[in-house]
Amino acid sequence: MGRYVLRRLLQLIPVFIGTTFIIYALIWALPGDPFAGRCGERPCPPAYIAEMTEQYNLDDPVIVQYFKYLWQLLQGNFGETYSGQMVSDLMASAYPVTIRLAVVALIIEAVIGIGAGILTGLRNKGFADNLVLMSTLFLISLPVFVTGFVLQVWLGTEWGIIRPSVSSQATWGELIVPGFVLGSLSMAYVARLTRTSLMENKRADYVRTAVAKGLEPRRVVGVHLLRNSMIPVITFLGTDLGALMGGAIVTEGIFNIRGIGGLVYDAIITKEGTTVTGIVTLLVLVYLLMNLLVDVLYAVLDPRIRYD
Structure with a gap:
């Protein structure tokens, strides 16, 4: 390894x-x-x-x-803007907020998406299966900015459950609804991917062997079926972290979050090439490291995979 x-x-x-x-x-x-x-x-x-x-x-x-x-x-120098500001200082103030938002979105899409996928993958062709399929199709067809605007108006303006705009501190609690908006599309894909993978592996030989040996259903599902079915899901979630950080411009704009999305947008408008280059370079590093982490997790999930 x-x-x-x-x-x-x-x-x-x-x-x-x-x-x-x-x-x-x-x-x-x-x-x-x-x-x-x-x-x-x-x-x-x-x-x-x-x-x-x-x-x-x-x-x-x-x-x-x-x-x-x-x-x-x-040397750790991402350059300077035309106004003399260090790009690293701008990213240091904006990146923690976007990382928290992306992590919240990733947790939400992983928990809800995998949970819904397991529910429908093990008990397909029922009410829950049809409900999840229709809900995910609805989320896939709905643009993120529409989801964000509707939740902001309903939960913030009409019902007063949340603040319409996130404060400058951007606490974890304030980022739950924006995180749901940011991860809603990926959450639908995770649910469908988990469902499909489980349904395919249910007919695999190793699952039939485990059932024939008399193992408990929980052990068959948790140890054998679920671990092997999670490989494509982990691949998607690992690469999606960088996509969530880079695609947060709309969500951060709706909820007035001072993160990397607004920084990129302002840099594009003002033609600050140094800022755009520095931010995208950091996103490239996130993509590469997450791909490496996903490859290492393959061997943890599937005992048949070994890296010699």
């Missing part, structure tokens, strides 16, 4: 370099003047443009710019 983890960590290096280079090239190769509107209604002085061009290495080819940026990343 140790050799496998080390080999996978080494494989992450070229993947990280390739993905971050593509991101950097796409963002910084966009046409247009990056300093347009920086000096108000008047055009920026030539001295200012020359200084900023030198500071951000805009005269160099994209490949040279990228490796200079990569060297800064290795």
